[in-house]
Every structure is written in structure tokens, then in C-alpha cells.
Amino acid sequence: MLRIEIDGEPPTVDHFVPGLLANYGHFTAMQVRDRRVKGFDRHLRRLDEANRELYGAGLDAEHVRGLISHALGDVRDAAVRVVVFGMETPSVMVVVRPPASPPATPQRLLSVDYTRPLPHVKHIGGFGQLHHGKRAVAAGYDDALLTAGGVVVEGAIANIAFLDDAGDVVWPQADWLHGITMQLLERELPSRREVVRLADVGRYRGAFLTNSIGVVAVSRIDDVEFPVDADARARVQAAYDAIPADPIEADPMAADPTA
Missing domain, CATH: 3.30.470.10 (Aminotransferase class 4, branched-chain amino acid transferase, N-terminal domain)
Incomplete structure (x- = not known):
């Protein structure tokens, strides 16, 4: 710290x-x-x-x-x-x-039936997410995947996206937090939203997670394995890397807020 x-x-x-x-x-x-x-x-x-x-x-x-x-x-x-x-x-x-920095290896996710209260708000008190994340790690996975009635919602601390056969990005249509990295990548990559059912995730050619740390590939959801497509992964990463960063200090002459 x-x-x-x-x-x-x-x-x-x-x-x-x-x-x-x-x-x-x-x-x-x-x-x-x-x-x-x-x-x-x-x-x-x-x-x-x-x-x-x-x-x-x-x-x-x-x-x-x-x-x-x-x-x-x-x-x-x-x-x-x-x-x-x-x-x-x-x-x-x-x-x-x-x-x-993002994890160095693709992530393995264990699905759980859990949705956050007020999911559109990034609020404090994420007991449920942490609890399910710990249970996923204990079961040999890297983190949890939150679902609702068999519909994919989001990762425990990230948005999840899938790649269709054309290489386009598919974001689950659900009650999730609209993450900042997700918002940025939606502008940069061919994207759409659709309902993604947990039983159907195997029809996608790949998946990845996004949050403030960056982008990381997903190699497994429950028993479904995803081949890590190096070209697609590089395309998503390049799009993220090309997003310009904004300065924190908008006005270098601004007054100290504590003065």
C-alpha cells in the first residue's frame, strides 16, 4: 500500500x-x-x-x-x-x-448462480463475489462466472465477452455493470450484445475478460474448453492498447482541493 x-x-x-x-x-x-x-x-x-x-x-x-x-x-x-x-x-x-497487470495465463471460470444487488452500480460490499471467487479457486479454477437462471451475466470482478465464428465480439445481454474497459472496447471492435446461455457457451470460438487491469483470455468455463486464438487475442489487445489515456490533471494550474 x-x-x-x-x-x-x-x-x-x-x-x-x-x-x-x-x-x-x-x-x-x-x-x-x-x-x-x-x-x-x-x-x-x-x-x-x-x-x-x-x-x-x-x-x-x-x-x-x-x-x-x-x-x-x-x-x-x-x-x-x-x-x-x-x-x-x-x-x-x-x-x-x-x-x-492482467494475469499472465488464460483464466478458468466456474459458473455460479448469483447476481449482484444493483448490478449497474459499482458498489462496495462485494461479499458474494469474493465468496464465490474463493470457492472457485478452491475447486481448481481462477475465478467465478456469475449467471442468472442459466444466462451468463459477468465475471466476479470483470465483464466477459465471447468471440463468434467471424471473430466479432459478443457481450452478454444481462443486468451487469457496464465496465469502463467494456465501454471503450465496444467502440473499437465490431461488437454486439445478445443473450448468452451457459449451456451454449461452447458454440463460441473464444472468450475474454475485461476490467480496469486490462484484457485476459478465458480458456475454460466449467467443462467447456476454449482454444486461445493468438490472432484474435492480439487483435483485442491491440485495440485496447491503442485507446488513448486521459490526463488526471485537466488544468495544471487548478487549486489544491485541500487548501
Whole structure:
């Protein structure tokens, strides 16, 4: 852990514990490289929209920019999580950790019948996802695949996409979190959404997961094996790599939010 700040200040017990015990709030997670983030404006929009839904008020984008910049200090590359938490008047916590990369090997997923409450909100308190993820690892898989009544929804901490015979990307049509990386790749690759039934995943030529860490191939869902198509994998990765990153500091002369 590099550092944590709450509303631009070092955390105190009085500030941190009440909100932590409430276990109510929302967040976004991003990878910072050279103080830039892919889809940064979308992360800010996610925070604002979730804040309006959970707390009835927007979240000023420039204020959030300033809090992230302040928490980073002189760090150029990091994994950053912005957490808005508390029951009444929310606080904004910025967590700065070492940068992360996607897994080096294709992922094996175990399907479970579970959907997140308010799935369109990236909210805190992901007990169900973590629990099913741990059970999947104990069973010899890498993570869980969330399904609802036999319909594929999303990964435990990622969106999932499939490749059809033409190499186009198929995103499951379901009640999922519309992830930032998914949003970005939908613009860059021939994509469509359709209902994907767990019993039919074998008809696709491949699959991959996307989240803030990047893109990783899927080699297995339950007993269905997917050949890892190197060309298709390279095409998806190239599309992701080509997405420009946005600077965190929109205005280098902006005032320090803690001043």
C-alpha cells in the first residue's frame, strides 16, 4: 500500500471507522500510467451517476481530479481506487497502490448462480463475489462466472465477452455493470450484445475478460474448453492498447482541493 487519503487528508479512526462499519457506498478503480488513465472521463461520470443514485447529489469531477492528484503526490504509475462511503454525508477516499497487470495465463471460470444487488452500480460490499471467487479457486479454477437462471451475466470482478465464428465480439445481454474497459472496447471492435446461455457457451470460438487491469483470455468455463486464438487475442489487445489515456490533471494550474 502506498497511501490512503480521505477528503484529501490522512485517515483518522474517527473518520474512517463509522463509514467502514456502515458498508455503504460506491467506487471506481483505475490504472494510472504516467498520470494518465484510459477512459478517465468515464470513471468520473460513473462516480457522479452512482453518487446521484445513492446519495441524491452529484460528485464534482474537478474536485475528484484534485483529490486523486493530491493522493498520488509524485507517483506516476499506480492502481487507484476512489471510494465514496458513508450513510448520510459521504466521504471520498483515494487509495493508491502499486500498479497491476492482467494475469499472465488464460483464466478458468466456474459458473455460479448469483447476481449482484444493483448490478449497474459499482458498489462496495462485494461479499458474494469474493465468496464465490474463493470457492472457485478452491475447486481448481481462477475465478467465478456469475449467471442468472442459466444466462451468463459477468465475471466476479470483470465483464466477459465471447468471440463468434467471424471473430466479432459478443457481450452478454444481462443486468451487469457496464465496465469502463467494456465501454471503450465496444467502440473499437465490431461488437454486439445478445443473450448468452451457459449451456451454449461452447458454440463460441473464444472468450475474454475485461476490467480496469486490462484484457485476459478465458480458456475454460466449467467443462467447456476454449482454444486461445493468438490472432484474435492480439487483435483485442491491440485495440485496447491503442485507446488513448486521459490526463488526471485537466488544468495544471487548478487549486489544491485541500487548501
